[in-house]
Amino acid sequence: MVAKKYGLYCKITGGQRIDMFGAKKGDLLNIWQELVDAGMESGHAYAKSLRTVKSCVGTTWCRFGIGDSVGMAIRLEERYKSIRAPHKIKGAVSGCVRECAEAQNKDFGLIATEKGFNIFIAGNGGAKPKHSELLAKDVPPDEVTPLIDRYLMFYIRTADKLQRTARWLENLPGGMKYLREVIIDDKLGICNELEKQMQELVNSFFCEWKEAINNPEKRKMFQQFANTTERQETMEVIQEREQERPTYWASESAKYDFKGHKWSTLAWQPIIEAKHFEGGDSANVKRGETQLAIFKIKGRYYASQQMCPHKRSFVLSDGLIGDDASGKLWVSCPNHKRNFELNGTEAGKCANDDDINIAVFEAEERADGWIYLRLPPVEELDSLLATGKWIVRKDEGNQPFEKMDGYLKGRTSKKPSERTIMKTKEPVMVGGCGGPGLDW
Template sequence: MAVTLENRYKGLRAPHKIKMAASGCLRECAEAQGKDVGVIATQAGYNLYVCGNGGAKPVHAKLLATDCSVEECLKYVDRFLMYYISTAKHLQRTAPWLAELEGGIDYLKKVVIEDSLGIAADLEQMMERNRANEKCEWKAVAYDEELRQKFQHFANTKEIHDSEQIEYIDMRGQRHPNLYSPPDITGPALYRKEDSHSSDWEWIFAGLVSAYPKNGGLSVKHGMQELAVFHLPSAEPKEQWLATQNLCPHKQARTISRGLVGVQPNGTLTVADPIYKTTYNLVTGEGISNPNFNLSTFKTKVEDGKVFVQVPPCSEMEEKMEKMIQESFKADGREYLAKKTGGPVDHMGQCLSKQKDLSW
């Protein structure tokens, strides 16, 4: 039954996430009574529970039907899900939706099982259309060259992250990327876009305009360093293209380009690190959630469908970034060592002497 539910409802678009579970007996090891849809096997069939919820505000699921056959169970789930999808508010889970539904579970039983509104056939047809049109989006990416390009590491080159850049640690017996060990980098940012008047700063290619997602960012490679470039078409003209360092000062994860972009009530454009949710002013690079964390910012321009960022020379930027990282280890009372491969290493363990520089 669990496999049947998974295959039948995968890819379903709903107001919020939907969790399902199937237990093979009344011991209820799968905790089906805490899910949006849960089925528990009985001697005569399945008991169907709906509108359960875990998390910070757990809600026990309500019993919708008892001793259903497989066919009856799937029919009722089809109707329930499509009725929920058709009437719930945006981002509303099934539990609060049922709490607001006049008549509660008794009314829902009449709609789903007794067809009191005369819409059961319509709900079933809606589900059939959904199942007929369901496609695996990841499979589509795997077989589509144009879509695969959206998942390349950098917007300006087909080079990929060297696997040695990622340092792994053992966590509960599992291999895990080391996102916890590097110390925080505090203090002012290394660069501000206002500093770019220096004669040795250069404009580098940062990818095609068409490659950038709306209201999102991509990472750009500059020698050993990475930039985060964002496209915000709904912002003011001078703020539609913004660039910062890709290295998040909090735990030194290279994740800013994949950050969550937002706008504060006062109009401030923000980006939040997707791992730790550390928030920054996307225009100035100043830390919002923690003023001790700050991002370097850089000027951008668009010419002939191409994006460019003005940055200092690779060697200068690498030297200053390396020094800043070393100082963060020192301030944390830890030693910053080179690996056995020889030569200095960056904060993620990559030997600098073996990195291939790019000519722009």
């Protein structure tokens, strides 16, 4: 109901979560109000924290299951949800050695045995996949949580920032042997302390979205523009599986010389009250039909166009701010990390893509409590930077499945009498658990 009401694109993730995409910033709090009222919580899709604990159906529904993988996964996810770590953490629980939950490529994974669970750690997929390593065998269910508590807390306390568990274990002096000595044999005498610290972390849980819904100051952050309640579409949508999704990115960047554009005249104009920046350091504002980004950095103000020319996405006010020893400042596009200078003689230049640049504008705070920008007339500004001029249209991007869709066009289910049945010369033997036959 929520997805249909707000036009959200839905899918079930590989980690068994429900994803809903395409929410507009101005709708987020209303969406989460309905989800929270229904008893749901954030899945922490982007945080450096536990993402999910995947599971197979286990003994409840599978004849091969040895352990209750669903029950264990629920309990582990309830314990570790939202805990912050040096990097994202993924878990899984499989009910037998057939490993349907893929527990052996996770930061922690359990596989049920006749005596309990085998615990595997420090695995991951991604650009540099790594098979996880066996930490302990036949661990009784009651002892699983204390052991994972120690492992995760030792990782949190000793890993570098943005270091996954796989790389951490590879760089840990003594490797797995030393880790077992620390968190199983208690070589350093810190096991109780690690468990205590994890409990403190677990006790700190709260639903961030519920907090935002009930906080009037945070609610103000969820407008598309900081200076008006108006909205603008920034990309056209297409239909897929009877759902809406954004069209493909434009195949070409906007290579116009925004930085070098010559305006007929520039004048100081009040745009937004300075008090807006008491709770943040950036704002997306609307002037005419143009979107502009304003940044407050070390007490001074800077402004630029909101559109990143690389893929014509209107996101620069949400970018990360960087600086260097020389005093140079830049904003990094949150989508594809194009870095644009905000000050100095090269303001507007893209440091890592010579084909693109942005327009920048002088900004200052005045005694009347407003932020002023030195801008051209509205009509002239819109003629170059209006959102409607640069919005990505349906027919602009590459269509990667156009030929493939031709093969599938008109494909429908056939009647049993019309199907081609594969026949084998010998009967196929299907083995039971541990028996001969097909390799499951």
